[in-house]
Amino acid sequence: MITYEYPFNERIRTLLRLEDLYEKFAFFLHQEHPWQHHVALSTIFEMLEVAGRADLKSDLLQELERQKQTLLGFKSNPNVESGRLDAVLSEVDRCSTALMSAQGKTGQNVRDNEWLMSIRGRTIIPGGACEFDLPSYYAWQHRTPQQRFDDISGWFAPLLPLFEAISLVLRLLRESGRTMSAAAAGGSFQQMLQGKVYQMLRLSIDESLGAIPEISANKYMLWVRFTMQDGDMKPKSLESDVPFELTLCNF
Known part of the structure; x- marks a missing residue:
């Protein structure tokens, strides 16, 4: 079976796009070739473009709180499995706390990194990330796969709470139908x-x-x-x- 999803509004459309980018990022991050890590890094830049809406974080926090209140209403229902309900409520609380703790604008740590921004500017140009355009980036690509993995993971880490919240909200939405x-x-x-x-x-x-x-x-x-x-x-x-x-x- 192939499953197609269609969003009814711009808010869900944005979440689905970010989820798709995160899945691609996770795949290429766990590969070892420099070209594959180049795609992982470029995908972070795409995430920043899509997640540029200032109210995305607050939208997710509001939705998580709304879901929490809805789920709490099932506490007194004897037909609801209490263990599973408590696990979902715990996950909602964890995602909300992590998202609230995330400081500043989404991806600000990447935007503040001049070296990453120089790469972002060149990747917009077709073939713009060649070694003669970005020799320092070319040198970075010759580091070990583990070093590149650690670097990219570190740059992405402040974005992780946002994507964990997106994953949870979309999962709850899919399970509602x-x-x-x-x-x-x-x-x-x-x-x-x-x-x-x-x-x-x-x-x-x-x-x-x-x-x-x-x-x-x-x-x-x-x-x-x-x-x-x-x-x-x-x-x-x-x-x-x-x-x-x-x-x-x-x-």
Whole structure:
């Protein structure tokens, strides 16, 4: 199964983009080649661009507090597993405390590092990080993999509480939805939402079908049109029925 996610608002769209960047960063950080560590470092620069909104931290803190109050309301429910509930509440408290303790603007430690900013400025230019442009960076790339790993990890460390909070908020959001089976007749599916506000849509489909969903939605209606790619990778409308699983998520 392939799962596609569609954000209903800009806030969730930003969180999903940052989550995607963090996953790529973590992958390349744990490789050993200098080129792979170059991608990890460049991804930090991308994170700073996306996370530049000044209210992102406060948004996450407010959301974590709201989730905490909602979860506390389940304390008296005998049908709720108390051990699991306490574990989630503890995780919410830990993420909130770490995020509140993070000082200054997101990524300010990177912005204050002139050497890193010189690299950031050159990476914007295609081929701009060659050894003749950045000899000090070229020398750094010849350090041992462990030294480069430690350096990059240290530069990223102040950003970690933000990404742990993002991970928790998105996990709680994904777990809030109920999955239902659906089918797109003739490759097209519509569902009225009656004005109910959702944060995210998750659509899972059998990979072997080769169907690709094109999703659009607002608070009134959801529309999914399925296509497939031809040999030139151009989209071609599907006219057959397409079964899939649909999850609408909302806090």
